[in-house]
Amino acid sequence: MKIVTAVAPVNIAVIKYWGKRDETLILPINDSISATLSLEHMCAKTSIVCSPDLTETKFWLNGELQPTDSKRFQNCLREIKKLVNPNLEYLSWNLSICSENNFPTAAGLASSAAGYACLVYALAKIYEINGNISSIARMGSGSACRSIFGGWVRWQMGNTTDGSDSLAVQIAPETHWPEMRVLVLVVNDKTKTYSSTSGMKTSVETSTLLKHRAANIVPQRTKEMITAIKNKDYKTFAKLTMQDSNQFHAVCLDTYPPCFYLNDTSRAIIELIHFYNQNKGETKVAYTFDAGPNACLYLLEKDVAEVIAMINYVFPPTSLKSDYFKGDTVPSKK
Numbered sequence: 525m526k527i528v529t530a531v532a533p534v535n536i537a538v539i540k541y542w543g544k545r546d547e548t549l550i551l552p553i554n555d556s557i558s559a560t561l562s563l564e565h566m567c568a569k570t571s572i573v574c575s576p577d578l579t580e581t582k583f584w585l586n587g588e589l590q591p592t593d594s595k596r597f598q599n600c601l602r603e604i605k606k607l608v609n610p611n612l613e614y615l616s617w618n619l620s621i622c623s624e625n626n627f628p629t630a631a632g633l634a635s636s637a638a639g640y641a642c643l644v645y646a647l648a649k650i651y652e653i654n655g656n657i658s659s660i661a662r663m664g665s666g667s668a669c670r671s672i673f674g675g676w677v678r679w680q681m682g683n684t685t686d687g688s689d690s691l692a693v694q695i696a697p698e699t700h701w702p703e704m705r706v707l708v709l710v711v712n713d714k715t716k717t718y719s720s721t722s723g724m725k726t727s728v729e730t731s732t733l734l735k736h737r738a739a740n741i742v743p744q745r746t747k748e749m750i751t752a753i754k755n756k757d758y759k760t761f762a763k764l765t766m767q768d769s770n771q772f773h774a775v776c777l778d779t780y781p782p783c784f785y786l787n788d789t790s791r792a793i794i795e796l797i798h799f800y801n802q803n804k805g806e807t808k809v810a811y812t813f814d815a816g817p818n819a820c821l822y823l824l825e826k827d828v829a830e831v832i833a834m835i836n837y838v839f840p841p842t843s844l845k846s847d848y849f850k851g852d853t854v855p856s857k858k
């Protein structure tokens with residue numbers, strides 16, 4: 525019998541992935557960049573048992589049995605098995621896979637990113653595979669390829685049709701910008717109304733803004749973001765992060781029918797951050813929102829206490845779930 529347990533944190537994109545050119549292989553229409561959070565807070569944890577005594581492969585997520593015939597799960601398993609030494613005696617044994625998230629699942633908090641990164645990493649450990657497994661994690665969920673690495677990570681869209689060059693690379697390690705922090709403000713921890721997968725499919729089919737973004741905006745913005753991260757240039761990093769979040773949500777509005785991920789509280793947070801930065805006379809906080817109303821704030825350690833105090837003042841604990849406020853360090857340990 526073989527047993528492996530792995531942990532993978534979520535990643536929060538500062539240049540957003542939105543739109544696929546290949547739905548099956550999960551190939552994106554643009555590059556994206558994110559930071560992987562540290563292991564203490566928002567993580568998926570996956571344990572895998574591989575044994576000749578198991579009569580079938582089973583997969584539990586947060587205590588609920590999941591179908592193992594899903595295309596994404598099967599694609600990951602198949603691609604991992606392609607890399608396994610065919611003489612490995614336990615290659616044909618069944619698996620018992622148990623995965624848990626320590627934060628709300630499918631609430632627009634990158635749970636599938638952590639989940640598939642963790643699953644693929646644990647499978648690679650069980651089968652003793654080395655090398656860049658991010659392109660396999662990508663087949664589980666696009667953003668999962670970025671959680672394979674700690675620190676600052678770029679998902680290169682690649683240009684092949686087989687997806688072999690669509691993988692994640694580390695821009696800078698977790699030690700690079702130790703003052704950086706992420707605050708996650710949970711506005712709503714319910715499952716989101718429109719899944720990212722179907723939302724981005726409709727965007728690709730209907731949004732002309734998305735085409736303009738992928739062709740004319742993201743390539744240059746990606747270069748500028750990499751330079752800002754490498755130089756630890758917070759002001760430029762923050763502006764690009766907020767602009768990219770806003771353009772992603774503009775694409776969601778340009779989608780027909782539109783996807784509304786932000787709510788009134790999200791918009792109030794955006795206004796508050798701009799008001800705060802303006803009053804401080806410099807950029808202190810950057811917001812970014814994924815496919816849900818929850819805000820992720822990137823800021824430097826020295827500003828965390830004042831920003832938390834301000835948020836608690838403007839949004840008293842009854843309006844935001846303050847018990848979910850997380851102070852997290854990025855970049856992280858892997």
Ligand code: 2P0
Nearest residue numbers: 537540541665666667720721814815
């Ligand atoms: C991102 N998001 O870059 C963007 C920003 C949501 C908004 O990656 O269909 O769950 O599994 O590839 O990875 C969410 O997309 O979608 C996402 P699939 P995924 O973080």
